[in-house]
Amino acid sequence: MAGVKGAAGCVEELRRERAGCSFNMEELTNILDGGKDITTRRREIEDLMCGDPAFKDEVPTEYLSHEDRYTTEVRKVCHLARKMAQHNISSRELGITSVTNLLRDGNPLGLHQSMFTNALLGLASPEQQRRWGRLAQNNTIIGTYAQTEMGHGTFIRGLETTATYDPKTEEFILHSPTITATKWWPGGMGKTCNAAIVMAQLHTQDECRGPHPFFVQLRDLDTHHTLPGITLGEIGPRLGLNSQDNGYLRFDHYRIPRTNLLMRHSQVLQDGTYIKPIHTKLSYGTMIVTRVGIAVLCVKKLACAVTIATRYSAVRHQSELVPGEPEPQILEYQTQQYKLLPHIASVYALILSARSVASVHGKVTADISRGNVDFLPELHTLSSGIKAVSAQDSTQGVETCRLACGGHGYMASSRLPSLYTSATSCITLEGENTVLLLQVARYLIKSYRAAVKGKPVLPSVSYLAASPPVHHTPELSNKALVEAFRTSSASLVRETEANLQRLCDMGQNYPHAWNSCSVALVRCGELHTRYYICERFLSSVESVAVSEGTKGILVCLCRLYLVYHVTLNQGHFLRSGTLSAADLSTLEEEMSDLLARLRKQAVPLVDAFDIRDELLASTLGAWDGRVYERLYDEALKSPLNKTDVPKAYYKYLRPLIKASL
Ligand SMILES: CCCCCCCC(=O)SCCNC(=O)CCNC(=O)[C@H](O)C(C)(C)COP(=O)(O)OP(=O)(O)OC[C@H]1O[C@@H](n2cnc3c(N)ncnc32)[C@H](O)[C@@H]1OP(=O)(O)O
């Protein structure tokens, strides 16, 4: 395609953008990865995998049938699993890379490598881990996490699948009594997996003890046939992730040994005696760790999208900024900068905050193993909040990036559509966002009520009962903006609690009053989490030891993040009196300056995400900026272009055209 207008210019333009880099790119990459050693290991693994031709798609997946897409991804993921074993790469190490981007349409082994493995680690007894751990690690057992049913995803206590203990045979009888009891959604369950952790209502000694996790073999390990007493299948096309063979599962009085109940936290003895866990929600632990993982997973989608849109915006020219002058790079338009730069900042804010939650998770897990569950509610709140806000911000960010690429952003080959469909799935899966934010709010209201009564509350929420400042804050430093978030969050919780109480005083019962306040309660959950993210971002940036240039760009990004979210949420600040209209005008002016300053660093900033072309997989976002050549080459791959005149012409068009002659 030599001679396509502007193609060589694109390469040159990105070179010029990179020449102006004001910071040490490697330092930023290390921060995002979580350390120099992690960057080195990530690159080793990505080099190994990306250089392997077995991961190349002969035909773009969009042109394949549903079954061929699945088969292609299974081929790739099995090759990946073999290579991981050969080169001693653990699932955890794979998680630090973006190698699963080589799978274009969902990972049939995704649930095996994440929730199934984590459930065994967190919920199985040491003896059970010895029994199944190695088999799972070497992929003899391929499992999923089967919790959601057709009738219930959110309300786990409403699950209908039963596991009834029979002391005579020392077995549990698994049963799906209704159509709505059908397990529906588990990833990889349709055709790939031969086992699952199934959440079912445990019945023993004529009492229901609530949902518990069971290890269940679903298919014959030799023939892969579904075992008698089980019905299994795939649920059909989804908005995206179509190669993940999300499945359905029904049990017809299917028997499993007593010892298949995951017994780390609760047990059923041979005679049927039930031993309670030290906290009733410990069996929900796999969801907590997965929520933190999902927060990171969707930010990685955002990092891909904003890399694509930023590089494209540096090579795309459109319209006239000044009448009569040459068409500028679209990145020159302030509106374009506003679409992209806050999302670059978001990647840092969300990654650093998710990492903080992950470290809380580590501490709380250690506490639990010593019998201390005091910090579990706080962990549940943080992980719910970070998952919800990450999924929401990433999805909105990816969509904004898609729109920022105009028509070409609508092309599948830009990769932006599939980034969107996978990001938006994170809003629903692993706890629907609204529901999770209401869980955060539940903790806030409870903590606020305890704090005003002088009872002890955990440090992250002690601010709720602190007295509000009488006047709005006179300065607008970073610290002041974070404090403004905190004060506004406390004020919103206070106001919402007062409304809740007022409704109760007027005679509504608490659940109805709660429902009547739930729009505000979701906002409480969001604002508290945003405050947490802002605070974590600022304190990470302040404490990081890097060169002056790198520190400077991080401070600038952090400032943009704070100013952007303060102006977006200005209603809260005005209402709480923490900021005035004049403050907001000052911040809006500052945002213009920040956008102009960061614009110059936009391309180096996304380069620092260090996403290889093979993993970005986009016609618009490749390192060299040869957008138009790639778009054209990809279009040539359309099966319709194999012939000049399509079959449909002879079958349908020609008779129509001829009939009217
Ligand atoms: C790569 C990975 C790919 C992943 C693919 C996706 C896989 C999946 O989607 S798997 C399925 C995920 N499903 C979900 O996340 C379901 C979401 N639902 C839930 O988590 C819960 O049912 C939930 C939290 C909404 C409500 O639970 P419920 O038992 O009704 O609790 P509820 O009555 O509201 O609260 C009771 C108490 O438990 C607490 N609690 C609830 N969940 C937890 C938890 N996980 N840990 C600790 N405490 C908890 C509440 O805070 C509350 O505390 P308190 O009484 O002190 O205020």
Ligand SMILES: Cc1cc2nc3c(=O)[nH]c(=O)nc-3n(C[C@H](O)[C@H](O)[C@H](O)COP(=O)(O)OP(=O)(O)OC[C@H]3O[C@@H](n4cnc5c(N)ncnc54)[C@H](O)[C@@H]3O)c2cc1C
């Ligand atoms: C791509 C994908 C992969 C998945 N993978 C798995 C898997 O591997 N394993 C598995 O077990 N499950 C899986 N799921 C299921 C997923 O966990 C559930 O879809 C999710 O938890 C939401 O539950 P639901 O579908 O029942 O939605 P619902 O709970 O029915 O939600 C519908 C609406 O009701 C609202 N709502 C529900 N409860 C409340 C409430 N208390 N207060 C206010 N509003 C409420 C929600 O906010 C939402 O707007 C997957 C789902 C998807 C989309």
